[in-house]
Amino acid sequence: MKHPVDVHVGKRIRHRRWMNGTTQQQLAEKVGIKFQQIQKYETGMNRVSASRLWDIAHALGVPVSFFFEGMDMAEPEAKPGDMPGDVMADREALELLRSYYAIPEQQRRRLFDLARVLSDAA
Known part of the structure; x- marks a missing residue:
């Protein structure tokens, strides 16, 4: 079962990678892993170790804390016309x-x- 923190971190990896115009393959090469592992991180299927998250942050040009931004925010109940909770996904x-x-x-x-x-x- 996916842990919500792993899913959130994965979404933030995907978001930053996409905003940089970096492919999964390019990120994987910078970090020294296979692109399939990046896929698993981005979906939350696999947890990212601290050292790997450090490498990913360096490769994407952000502090490690970037991947945890927004974690402590409670999800309010959506009303018609509201933006989706995870618009950056x-x-x-x-x-x-x-x-x-x-x-x-x-x-x-x-x-x-x-x-x-x-x-x-x-």
């Missing part, structure tokens, strides 16, 4: 975020203002 949301930051700053600000107006109208 949603591939579409991550693609949108990555695309958003690829837009030049002035245009990005205009897009942000448009999105705010549209959400207020909904």
Whole structure:
């Protein structure tokens, strides 16, 4: 049975890897393991040892604490219109975020203002 902490850490590994544009194979090579092991970490099927988490953090350019951020937050009951509890695990949301930051700053600000107006109208 998967432990919630292992699942959370795995999601954070996947999130950071994806935001860096790093493949499972590339991360595995940096850490010195097979990509299948990265898959198992990301799904929470296998626990990540402290030393391996240290290596992964170094390879992804984050402190080890990054992987535990958000663990102590209680999940509030969802209401219609609320964002999903783990929006950073949603591939579409991550693609949108990555695309958003690829837009030049002035245009990005205009897009942000448009999105705010549209959400207020909904």
